[in-house]
Amino acid sequence: MNGGRLIAFEGLDGSGKSTQLERLAARLRAAGCDVVSTREPTEFPSGQRIREMARSGKELDLEEELRWFVEDRRVHVAEVIAPALRAGRIVLTDRYYLSTVAYQGARGLDTQQILADSEAEFPIPDLVVLLEIDPQQAFERVHARGAEIEGVFERRELLSRVASVFDTLDCSNLERIPGDGEPSEIEAIIAERVRERLGLG
Ligand code: ADP
Ligand code: TYD
Numbered sequence: 001m002n003g004g005r006l007i008a009f010e011g012l013d014g015s016g017k018s019t020q021l022e023r024l025a026a027r028l029r030a031a032g033c034d035v036v037s038t039r040e041p042t043e044f045p046s047g048q049r050i051r052e053m054a055r056s057g058k059e060l061d062l063e064e065e066l067r068w069f070v071e072d073r074r075v076h077v078a079e080v081i082a083p084a085l086r087a088g089r090i091v092l093t094d095r096y097y098l099s100t101v102a103y104q105g106a107r108g109l110d111t112q113q114i115l116a117d118s119e120a121e122f123p124i125p126d127l128v129v130l131l132e133i134d135p136q137q138a139f140e141r142v143h144a145r146g147a148e149i150e151g152v153f154e155r156r157e158l159l160s161r162v163a164s165v166f167d168t169l170d171c172s173n174l175e176r177i178p179g180d181g182e183p184s185e186i187e188a189i190i191a192e193r194v195r196e197r198l199g200l201g
Contacts, residue, residue: 004090004091005091006091006127007093008095008096008125008129009094010099011166011179013159014137014138017094018039020187023183024187024191025092028201031200034088037092037093038080038081038091038092040076040093040096042076044079047075047076050069062104062108066114076093082123090200096128098128098130101118101169102166106162111168126173126198127173127193127197129175130175130176133178134163139155139156177189
């Protein structure tokens with residue numbers, strides 16, 4: 001899309017996506033790039049209802065849950081991602097369709113089908129930064145402040161399954177980055193990959 005670039009950050013909750021996305025955005029801006037930073041679930045009503053659902057602790061039917069994430073992505077692409085790419089901007093998104101592959105796949109849906117449908121409908125990222133971290137460590141980072149004791153085992157079990165799906169992914173645009181070092185070291189590795197692959201920064 002007219003010279004714009006799309007970089008998606010993926011990984012478990014607590015893998016460091018938002019930390020590293022902000023660091024890359026700052027680096028690219030300092031190098032003169034026109035960067036849009038965005039995330040899913042979005043701030044649009046379609047994303048807010050997902051957060052409300054998650055907060056309420058109620059579980060949706062799995063197919064319905066998939067539809068909600070896909071509908072939110074449709075809005076995200078139409079309102080934010082596609083216009084920015086058309087304008088030649090660099091879009092950094094915190095989560096994108098591989099989150100649906102990994103999370104809804106981990107909950108029981110067909111990962112290959114979700115991937116194929118996503119690639120057919122949505123712009124394919126020029127680069128996916130997959131931050132890899134041990135599920136136990138991710139879990140500890142998220143719960144570092146002692147929040148949320150209930151449901152702990154289900155969540156830990158789900159995170160392990162999500163990690164297993166991420167492990168099986170084999171896409172040419174995917175860079176696996178160790179997420180367990182110092183934030184500044186991880187930032188430098190990501191910057192290097194972005195330079196090599198996209199010539200940016
Ligand atoms: P995500 O967006 O993937 O959920 P965050 O960037 O919000 O992850 O990080 C989750 C928590 O872990 C935050 O408290 C953050 O400060 C911390 N964190 C992020 N990166 C690192 C790192 N490399 N080492 C240790 N802690 C980190
Ligand atoms: P998260 O990145 O934690 O958003 P926020 O910090 O803004 O609340 O995402 C919320 C949860 O949604 C997270 O556990 C992953 C999950 N998720 C899916 O299950 N499928 C998807 O397609 C996406 C985008 C997220």
